[in-house]
Amino acid sequence: MFNSLVCFKNFKFNLLFLVVAFNSFSQVPTITSFSPTSAEVGDTVTITGTGFDATPANNVVYFGAVKASVITATTTTLTVTVPFGSTYEPITVTIDGYIASSKTAFRVVNSVISNEVVKT
Numbered sequence: 001m002f003n004s005l006v007c008f009k010n011f012k013f014n015l016l017f018l019v020v021a022f023n024s025f026s027q028v029p030t031i032t033s034f035s036p037t038s039a040e041v042g043d044t045v046t047i048t049g050t051g052f053d054a055t056p057a058n059n060v061v062y063f064g065a066v067k068a069s070v071i072t073a074t075t076t077t078l079t080v081t082v083p084f085g086s087t088y089e090p091i092t093v094t095i096d097g098y099i100a101s102s103k104t105a106f107r108v109v110n111s112v113i114s115n116e117v118v119k120t
Contacts, residue, residue: 027051029093029100038107039082044071045091045106047078053095063106064089082108 029051039045045068053059056070059078063086072079078093086108093100 028098029095031091031093031100031102034091034102034106037104038109040109041082041084041086043082045080045082047080047091047093047102048076049078049093049100050076051095051098051100052076052078052093058095060094062092062094063087063108082106 027050029049031047031049033049034045034047036043036045047061052073052075054073054075056073056078059070059073061068061070061078061080063083065087066083066085068080068083068086070078070080086106088105088107090102090104091106092102
């Protein structure tokens with residue numbers, strides 16, 4: 001009985017160590033802001049938050065349903081390019097299966113259309 005108790009204690013310790021080790025490498029990302037709040041396709045947007053991966057390819061960013069290219073990354077800032085097909089929806093960042101969503105939607109603009117004078 002003593003041996004089974006020791007094995008059980010070791011199992012609990014190993015399980016606790018595994019959970020702590022897993023949590024130290026996987027942090028849930030958050031988006032606190034992004035700037036500018038509106039831009040054209042191809043422009044650069046800076047996303048600020050926490051829990052980002054310092055390797056750009058490990059951060060998956062979407063503007064609505066369209067994936068963006070991550071140019072640079074730190075654990076608190078992502079620089080991305082506004083993708084073609086972006087819509088008025090929140091920005092999301094996915095890292096290791098964890099998803100962060102902006103509280104406000106990003107607005108894509110088209111300066112050619114907005115600066116066009118309607119002739120009648």
